[in-house]
Amino acid sequence: MDQEPTRIMTMARSLEIAPDDRVHLLQPLLGATPDERRVIDGAGLIIGRAAPADLVVPDSEVSRSHCRVELRNGEALVTDLGSTNGTYLNGERITVPTLLPVGGLLQIGRQVLKHEWRTQREIDEIDETGRDLARADAYVRALLPPPLTEGPIRTDWVLQPSAKLGGDAFGYTDLSENKFAIYLMDVSGHGSGAALHSVAVMNLLRQGALADTDPEKPGDVLATLNTMFQMERHAEMYFTLWYGVFDRATRRLDYAAAGHHASYLVPADRSEAIPLRTKNGVIGCSPGRTYSADSTVIPPGATLYVFSDGVFEVVTSAGLQWGLNDFVPLILEPMIEGVTESSRLHQTVMKNAKQGGLDDDFTLVVAKFD
């Protein structure tokens, strides 16, 4: 569903590192795996679009020999090699050889590389954590439904986990011949614990396994989950949830939100984005809480946008903090032929976001109704 990440290739160069020796590293942040990091050794590195560059970023915005990173007196120095589109350090284009500080972000085309200074032991620990997060991410993804490309309700989605992996998950399913449920949750916190918490909730919702609860009644579903998932019994984690049930016969959508911002309904003429929310607390904080629901009628040709706060809690490249009111107008921008709505909005947000990726999961589900 998501855009294909830029792959990084490194030219083989063996290097023995003692466990406690610190080395300078360039760690790709976008679409790369941990083993694609590269040690800056005494010979330095040429970064470019193609071999014989030491670190190849196959991106049309990257010049063949784009820049050089080398060590001088124990510090990393970056020099642009006359690239067409420039080399950027922490958002500023460099014009002369420039010190690359530890933690500095080097932007080459659409790729961002972070300068780190670590021991092999630290690298091993980070890799192990990364593998844990990758396993948790894979587990969540295994539960996600495929896009619906045919039928009276069609869906598309993007779930891009943050580097720390948030606890976003979503689903949609037919509850009966006429009833279609769609939901999205966001667990507080990051890491494999948050992801596994979302898996536990998703399994219940997917299997319709909430005891003594009618899955067609959003308020009841939220109340039952709140009873089951009180945070003191679940590692101090709570979650927000938006849950809706569409009746194909009457076109009525019943919905309820628990600590979750609105989802938005856009009619066929795309004249407005109508917020669909109810004021209820998050799930897991107050036992015995009741949850109110609301309903609306979905007109023919309308589109529903359900998303996590990672979609709009974005810091832009200009350093501005976005909120929900900054994102909603983007929903109403024209659709693009051949591009799914979720991909269009994801690309728009990423174009505006600061380099280095998002701080939270980006999860957006779009449902189009005949």
Next chain:
Amino acid sequence: MNIDFSDVDGFKKVALDGRLDTAGVGAVELRFSAGVIPAGENTMVDMSKVEFMTSLGVRMLLSTARSLGVKGKKLVMFGANPAVSDTVETMGFSDIVPLCASEADAIALLRA
């Protein structure tokens, strides 16, 4: 993200300054909980200099409030800007951590 502890009218006051986002929470969470929970006092949090709060910030406040609640004590907030107030309203946790308009209102609530 900065944090400052003081005592006002017999209550503990914690002033937060900065962004309660991933980095901000990471910077102050341990000091916040360590400065509030073991003391076990009624506590007010000055939110007037908090520019922005994500769900991680909410979790920090909620967890601390629940720990104080076990000891029969309250955590209240005051002075939040519109963006932070909106987050509190959306997430619906003001029944656990009440949000007051002013420090005087927070003190009155702690005394009640």
